[in-house]
């Protein structure tokens with residue numbers, strides 16, 4: 001299989017507080033990208049960033065959706081939810097800032113590193129959020 | 145060194161995997177967002193976290209194996225998910241620091 005000029009799109013539903021299937025969208029994307037023969041380093045960066053966004057919708061936003069677009073130029077994923085939204089995105093982007101409740105931190109989440117990790121691994125990261133409406137996170141990694 | 149060699153040398157338990165993966169480094173932490181961004185491909189990851197999320201993190205971070213330290217056990221759900229995803233799980237009764245010190249002398 002190769003990426004001979006066409007566009008591949010993938011869609012996933014992410015369930016709320018379902019830790020058994022949490023990460024399955026990112027894992028499936030990883031398998032797909034590996035089959036397409038995309039550079040290992042880029043696949044790793046992209047899927048780690050996607051996992052952080054995916055797990056955030058599981059933990060903070062009652063689940064959501066992921067839409068992935070793979071073209072010869074770039075890997076893009078848009079993860080959207082109808083959760084509580086983020087009141088201060090600037091704060092949320094800071095390392096160590098987290099509102100994760102106790103039962104979530106007991107599982108090893110809540111270090112406040114997810115959004116900083118996305119920024120570190122993505123070439124482009126857009127976080128749009130409105131309190132009471134939801135959050136849309138768009139992650140892009142360029143394939144060149 | 146191969147996972148199975150380490151398992152033999154240090155008397156660990158191989159819970160999932162065939163032991164053929166190659167260990168090229170060591171990482172230890174229980175906070176999953178640290179692990180996923182700081183563990184390197186091929187690392188042996190030592191943790192006491194035993195919930196199902198460690199499988200996805202190990203898989204995406206591409207660690208060689210997870211070592212559950214201090215005799216921590218995992219339930220069937222975690223074992224099944226690890227097998228399905230090709231994640232190698234090891235168990236050890238040693239504390240984290242001891243595992244790291246002993247592994248570093250071998251790899």
Ligand SMILES: Nc1ncnc2c1ncn2[C@@H]1O[C@H](COP(=O)(O)OP(=O)(O)OP(=O)(O)O)[C@@H](O)[C@H]1O
Nearest residue numbers: 056060061092098099109110111112113114115177
């Ligand atoms: N999709 C989302 N909906 C609502 N709030 C969110 C969402 N994503 C992130 N947040 C808020 O931003 C904070 C920081 O997110 P970040 O992913 O950096 O850390 P965390 O999820 O709390 O911990 P970690 O990712 O290290 O496990 C969260 O604690 C939460 O308050």
Ligand SMILES: [Mg+2]
Nearest residue numbers: 052056114115
């Ligand atoms: Mg997070």
